[in-house]
Amino acid sequence: MIISWCPTIGVQFNSGSQQSERWLIPIIIFIDEELKYNVIVTLGLFTGLRLGELMGLEWQDIDFDNCRLYVKKESSYVSTKSPYLPDDRKGIIQKELKTTGSYREVSFPTNLKPLLKRYFEHQCRLAVCLGDKWQGTNRLFTTNDGKPMYPYTMTRWFPKFIERHGLPKLTFHGIRHTSATLLIALGVHAKTVSSRLGHSNISTTFNIYGHHLRSHDKVVAEKLDEFIFQQQQKNTV
Template structure:
C-alpha cells in the first residue's frame, strides 16, 4: 500500500496509495520525514498508513494551525526542547497564540497577520494574569521566538512553502538595570536571616557569596563540595515542570560547569550545616528519601525542593524584614556588583558567574564598573588635597 523514497541525508519521502478519485486517477498521499535510517523510515511509513486508514490524516494544504501544533508538540517540542522551555512555549500558545491562529489554515497565515498580532501584545489588557499594565518587551520577544520556531518546523516538514515569520525582525527588549542591594543592605539582610532555619540561611548565604543561579543551588550534592579546599563544583541544575517533574541537567553553557572558591567563613557555615543535615537524616531514619543524590537543600525528608519555593519564601521574608523588594535572582547581580566595588577583576567575576563570554558580564554590569571607576578616580582627590595642604 505504501513505499519509501530516499530524498537526501536522513530524509525520506513516504508515499501511500489511497485509492482512486471520481475520474479514476490514483490518489497518493505523501509525507517527508527525518529518519536516521531505512528502519526508522519503515516505522514512520507504518504510522502514516495507519493515520490514513483511520481517517486521521489531514493533508498539509488543509491543516489548521491548531492541528499542526499537535504534530509539532509530539514530533519536535516534547523531544527537542528543554522541559522548562517547552512548558513556557505551551503557556504562550494557550494564552494568546492558539486563540488567535488556532482556527486558521497554516497556508493562510501571513506575515502581516503575525506582525499585527505581535503589535497587539504591547497593548493594555493582554496580560493573562489579569494584572494592570502591558506585557514586557522580553515576553513579546519570546512570542516571536515561539512563532518562528513553529513555522520553521512547518517549512521543514513541507506543510508550508515559506515561513511568514522569517522576515519579521525580533522585537527589541527594553534593557532594565537589575536592582541590587548595597553592602549596607546585605549586612542588614544577613543579620535578619541569622535566626532563620539553617537551610534558608545557607541558601541566601551561598546566593550572595557565590552568585549561583537558583537551579544550581538546589542541585548541589554533598559530593560536589570540598570543604578542605573550600570549593563548590557546579555540575548540574534543577528544574521542575508539571509534565516531567524534577529534572537534573547540565547547566545552560559549558562555562556554567565551574568551580567556585568559598571564603573561610562560608566554608565553616557549610561545615556546621552539614552536621545539622546529618542529624536530620539520622533522626528520620527510614523516612529519609534523599540517599540517591544527598542534596544540600531538600524537603524535610530529603527530596528535591520546588525551585519556585525559594522565590516564594524570599518574597515573604523581604516583606517581613522591610527590605527593598528584589527578586531572588537579583542576589546573583548583587554578588557581582559587590565584587566589582571591591575591585575584583571582571574576568574572575565572569568565571564565578559561569558566563560563556566576559562580554556578557561587561554588558550586564558595565554600569557598576563605571561607578567603581568613578569611585577609584575620586580617591586621587585625597592625595591632591593632602599635597595642596603641604604646600600652604
C-alpha cells in the same frame, strides 16, 4: 540571631537606576530563619550562583578543605502534566548546564565553612531520625524527608522573608546581582566577576554590569590622578 556585620560596610556605591540600586541593598545575614534557608541565601550571596545551580549542588561538590565548590549541574522543575515528555523527565530533574562557562569552581569564604558543616550535620541527624523514610538524595537542599527541594520554593519564600522583616523589595535572583555588584565595588577584575558568575564570555558581564564597571573605572582614574599628583607635590618640595 542577626549577625552584626554587613557585606556592604565601608563600600561606596555610585547612584544608578532604581533596579541597580535594588541590587545593592545591604543584605543582613541572617534573621532567625530555618537553617536550610540561612545556608541558601548566604551561599547565594557569597558565590553568586543561580537558583537552579544552588538547588543542583550535591555534597560531593563541596570541598571543605579548600573552601571551594564545583558547579556541575542545575536543578529545575518540569510539570508532571506535560504529555510530551517521559516520566523520567518530569518533576524535579537535574540537567546539564547551558554553556561551558557555567561549569566552574567558585571559592567561598573560610567563615562560611562552619555554617555549611553545621547544616551537613543537621541533615545527617535528620536522615538518621527518619531511617527508611529518608529519601536518600545527596543534594545539599532537600525537603524534610530528603527529596530534592523544589527550586520554586525559594522563589516563593524569599519575598515573604523580605516583607516579614521589613527589608526593601528584592527577588531571590537579586542576590546574584548583589554579589556581582559588591565584587565590582570592591575592585575585583571584571574577568574574575564573569568567571564566578558563569557567564559564557566577559561581554555578557559588561552588558549587564557595564554601568557599575564604568563607575568603578572612573574611581580608579581619580585615585591614580590623586597618587600621581601627590608624588609631583613631594618632588617639588
